[in-house]
Amino acid sequence: MSFRESEERQALRTAAAELGRRYGYEYYVQQARSGGHTTELWQEAGKLGYLGVNLPEEYGGGGAGIGELSTVLEELGAAGCPLLMMVVSPAICGTVIARFGTDEQKQRWLPGLADGSLTMAFAITEPDAGSNAHKLTTTARRDGDDWVLSGRKVFISGIDVADAVMVVGRTEDARTGKLKPALFVVPTEAPGFEWQGIDMELVSPDRQFSLFFDEVRLPADALVGSEDAGLLQLFAGLNPERIMASAMATGTARHALDKAVAYVKERSVWSTPIGAHQGLSHPLAQIKIELELARLMTQKAAFLYDSGDDTGAGEAANMAKYAAAEVSTRAVDQAVQSLGGNGLTTEYGVASMVAAARLARVAPVSREMILNFVAQNALGLPKSY
Numbered sequence: 002m003s004f005r006e007s008e009e010r011q012a013l014r015t016a017a018a019e020l021g022r023r024y025g026y027e028y029y030v031q032q033a034r035s036g037g038h039t040t041e042l043w044q045e046a047g048k049l050g051y052l053g054v055n056l057p058e059e060y061g062g063g064g065a066g067i068g069e070l071s072t073v074l075e076e077l078g079a080a081g082c083p084l085l086m087m088v089v090s091p092a093i094c095g096t097v098i099a100r101f102g103t104d105e106q107k108q109r110w111l112p113g114l115a116d117g118s119l120t121m122a123f124a125i126t127e128p129d130a131g132s133n134a135h136k137l138t139t140t141a142r143r144d145g146d147d148w149v150l151s152g153r154k155v156f157i158s159g160i161d162v163a164d165a166v167m168v169v170g171r172t173e174d175a176r177t178g179k180l181k182p183a184l185f186v187v188p189t190e191a192p193g194f195e196w197q198g199i200d201m202e203l204v205s206p207d208r209q210f211s212l213f214f215d216e217v218r219l220p221a222d223a224l225v226g227s228e229d230a231g232l233l234q235l236f237a238g239l240n241p242e243r244i245m246a247s248a249m250a251t252g253t254a255r256h257a258l259d260k261a262v263a264y265v266k267e268r269s270v271w272s273t274p275i276g277a278h279q280g281l282s283h284p285l286a287q288i289k290i291e292l293e294l295a296r297l298m299t300q301k302a303a304f305l306y307d308s309g310d311d312t313g314a315g316e317a318a319n320m321a322k323y324a325a326a327e328v329s330t331r332a333v334d335q336a337v338q339s340l341g342g343n344g345l346t347t348e349y350g351v352a353s354m355v356a357a358a359r360l361a362r363v364a365p366v367s368r369e370m371i372l373n374f375v376a377q378n379a380l381g382l383p384k385s386y
């Protein structure tokens with residue numbers, strides 16, 4: 002076991018950090034506030050091979066793993082440009098297609114997901130199901146060779162920049178009983194598919210949408226993987242999602258901590274810089290410790306996932322996501338406090354991170370659902386629901 006990153010990984014980290022710094026938080030916020038997107042950064046990251054670093058080489062990817070992809074996202078987040086769609090497009094959708102897709106599906110999607118010329122959103126959340134995926138009602142029925150999909154999704158990120166969306170539904174004969182999900186790729190221009198933006202208070206260029214599928218006709222090969230192994234396939238995508246969400250949150254925490262530390266070193270209102278007062282230095286030191294712990298768990302989860310241990314990765318990915326969400330929330334809050342009034346100004350760019358940092362406690366899986374998972378799986382405690 003080595004706690005030292007390989008030279009290749011370090012080089013990737015340095016290069017991704019350099020790319021992120023060239024754009025920076027001002028660019029990210031400006032795109033968010035003007036209704037723009039991070040298209041230039043996305044395309045450049047794609048051209049450099051960063052977006053597809055986890056995807057198979059034979060389909061245009063880098064042939065590495067989630068460890069590498071999450072390194073890129075952490076560094077972009079630390080530079081102030083957390084690309085949310087990296088969690089979705091190459092990590093969830095790319096992984097599921099690479100692991101379970103047919104050769105034609107891989108040819109159709111993976112090269113574009115890898116170089117960033119195609120983006121795929123991911124839709125599991127439904128208004129009446131929420132955290133309870135067993136209540137999903139988006140349903141596909143067979144009609145000859147085709148599928149006909151109907152249902153509703155909510156809070157789906159990035160449909161406005163996506164070419165397609167991977168939808169978690171269920172097949173008609175599996176409407177009741179235990180969740181038996183089936184995954185469908187739906188092109189965004191498919192007739193019968195509409196969406197509507199949701200007004201959110203996050204300062205982010207990645208927006209959320211309600212999706213409406215009204216008898217959307219799909220060809221047979223819209224189904225990714227088998228109808229019968231749906232849950233396994235879904236989890237294969239959800240572990241990378243959690244690892245990537247952790248990396249995004251630790252990146253955000255680093256960005257906030259860096260801003261706070263730089264400020265308290267410079268600002269003096271008594272005889273020393275305010276960073277000398279333990280009322281500020283101790284909470285910042287605590288955040289540094291919790292941040293390194295969260296990063297370590299994220300790296301462990303990625304290592305387990307990349308070495309093929311889906312079960313071990315599941316527990317570690319949940320724990321990493323929990324720890325990363327806590328530290329990103331606390332880091333941004335403490336950064337606001339450290340900057341005093343400036344912490345709430347537009348100029349210093351800290352208050353604008355509050356909602357986005359907090360998001361990690363809610364999505365892609367809430368803090369409470371992670372605690373339920375750990376209570377039941379790691380501690381063997383009974384379920385309340």
Ligand SMILES: Cc1cc2nc3c(=O)[nH]c(=O)nc-3n(C[C@H](O)[C@H](O)[C@H](O)COP(=O)(O)OP(=O)(O)OC[C@H]3O[C@@H](n4cnc5c(N)ncnc54)[C@H](O)[C@@H]3O)c2cc1C
Nearest residue numbers: 123124125126131132156157158364365366367369370386
């Ligand atoms: C910015 C943003 C982006 C998103 N992007 C996507 C996306 O791209 N694709 C997608 O599919 N979804 C996306 N989501 C949805 C996200 O995954 C859900 O919001 C999240 O899973 C929680 O579901 P919910 O909002 O329905 O909350 P609910 O399930 O209604 O939960 C509300 C509260 O109740 C708690 N709770 C529920 N059940 C229990 C229980 N058994 N025990 C204890 N507490 C419980 C929850 O923890 C939470 O605190 C996004 C959400 C946001 C905010």
